[in-house]
Amino acid sequence: MEITRIIGEDAITIAVEGRLDTVTSSQLEQEVSDLFEQEKSNIIFDFASLEYISSAGLRVLLAAQKQVNALEAEMRIIGANDVVKEIFEITGFSDIMQID
Amino acid sequence: MTMKELKAEKVFPAKIEAIPDILDFISSHAEAADLHPKKVTYLLLVSDEVAANISQYAYEKPPGELLVQIKSDPDKFMLDFVDDGVLFDPLAVEEPDINADIKDRSPGGLGIHVVRNFVDEMHYKRADNKNRLSLIMYDE
Numbered sequence: 518m519e520i521t522r523i524i525g526e527d528a529i530t531i532a533v534e535g536r537l538d539t540v541t542s543s544q545l546e547q548e549v550s551d552l553f554e555q556e557k558s559n560i561i562f563d564f565a566s567l568e569y570i571s572s573a574g575l576r577v578l579l580a581a582q583k584q585v586n587a588l589e590a591e592m593r594i595i596g597a598n599d600v601v602k603e604i605f606e607i608t609g610f611s612d613i614m615q616i617d
Numbered sequence: 618m619t620m621k622e623l624k625a626e627k628v629f630p631a632k633i634e635a636i637p638d639i640l641d642f643i644s645s646h647a648e649a650a651d652l653h654p655k656k657v658t659y660l661l662l663v664s665d666e667v668a669a670n671i672s673q674y675a676y677e678k679p680p681g682e683l684l685v686q687i688k689s690d691p692d693k694f695m696l697d698f699v700d701d702g703v704l705f706d707p708l709a710v711e712e713p714d715i716n717a718d719i720k721d722r723s724p725g726g727l728g729i730h731v732v733r734n735f736v737d738e739m740h741y742k743r744a745d746n747k748n749r750l751s752l753i754m755y756d757e
Contacts, residue, residue, distance in 0.1 A: 536661075539669040540636050569658055571665045572727035579724060586719065600658050607734045608727055609715030 520548050528559035528591070534566035537574030546577045558590030565596030570604055582614055593617060619691040620650045620756050626686040631672045631679065631700060639668050639685060643696065650689035653757035659735040660696065660754055666728040667698050667707075667750060675702025675748070693737075694754045701747045707732065708741050 518535035529552055537545060552560060560581065564570075570578075578594075585592040594616045597605065605611040625646050629635045643664050647657045671683050684699040713726035733739060738753035 538636070538640075538662075538665040539633060569662045571662055571669075572731055573665075573669065575727055576724040579719075579722060582719060600655065600662075604662070604731065607715075608713075608730060609717075609722075612716070613719040613722060 518544060520544060522548065523563075525561075528561050528593075529557045530561040530563050532563040532566065536568045537570040537577075539571060539573045542571075542573035542577050545574065546580075549577065549581045553584060553588075558585060558588045560585065560590075560592045562592070562594045563596050564594055564598070564601055567597070567601055569600050572608075575604075575608060575610060578610065578614065591615075620652055620689050620694065622690050623650050624688045626684060629683050629685060631668075631675055631681045631683040631702070633669065633672050635683075636665060636668050636672070639683070640664055642685060643687065646687045646689075647694060650694055651756075652689070652694045652754065656694070656754050656757055660694070660752075663732045663735050663752060664696070666732050667752070670705075670707070670728055671698060671700050671702065671748075674705060675700045677703060692756050694756070696752045696754070698750045698752075699747050704743055705748055706741050706743070707750060708739065 518541035521532040523530040531548060535541065582592055594614060597616060605616055623646060627642055629639050640661050644657060644661055647660055675681060681700060681702050686697040688695045707729045710726060710729045713730055736752045737755045740751040742749045
């Protein structure tokens with residue numbers, strides 16, 4: 518799984534390639550934690566190259582969304598494929614996150 | 618398209634580090650059986666959930682072992698996870714409240730919820746001091 522960080526004017530985009538599962542999600546957790554430490558709170562997750570996400574990955578996103586909300590910042594998910602969107606629907610994450 | 622008949626089994630250590638090997642074993646056999654690619658993705662997703670649960674909770678003194686058994690026939694792919702850890706019936710786990718507000722969403726319960734919703738059949742049996750979780754995926 519590969520993570521690419523793209524620094525934009527208003528937000529940081531985190532692009533994920535591969536799978537977000539039990540083994541790989543801790544990498545994303547570290548990435549998100551680094552961003553909050555640097556006080557970058559507007560985050561865009563680019564999931565165009567994400568194959569699927571399991572509950573380990575969902576927990577990382579949930580924690581990120583809660584923190585973003587507390588900081589009154591913004592978080593968006595873009596490029597999710599059909600399987601990933603289905604996972605978000607089934608878990609109710611599509612109601613608590615902005616998924617474009 | 619009908620699937621190919623095959624059978625395979627392998628024992629893995631019930632550790633998070635073994636999960637990539639478990640997923641490779643499952644995906645290579647699912648592909649060999651000609652399971653529809655979307656169903657293969659679902660299979661890997663649920664297998665990650667099950668293997669993670671077993672690695673984290675089954676054994677009071679880790680690591681134990683996890684037996685993965687595969688059988689496919691022309692229209693379904695069957696995957697069994699067998700461990701001899703503490704009794705754990707995933708079908709008895711309470712569903713998370715997926716309609717709760719974000720502030721009320723807790724991280725727990727998501728894994729089993731995902732498995733339930735992405736397999737076509739899920740069965741649990743406790744026998745001979747072993748947990749047997751059977752997942753069945755119909756071909757698309």
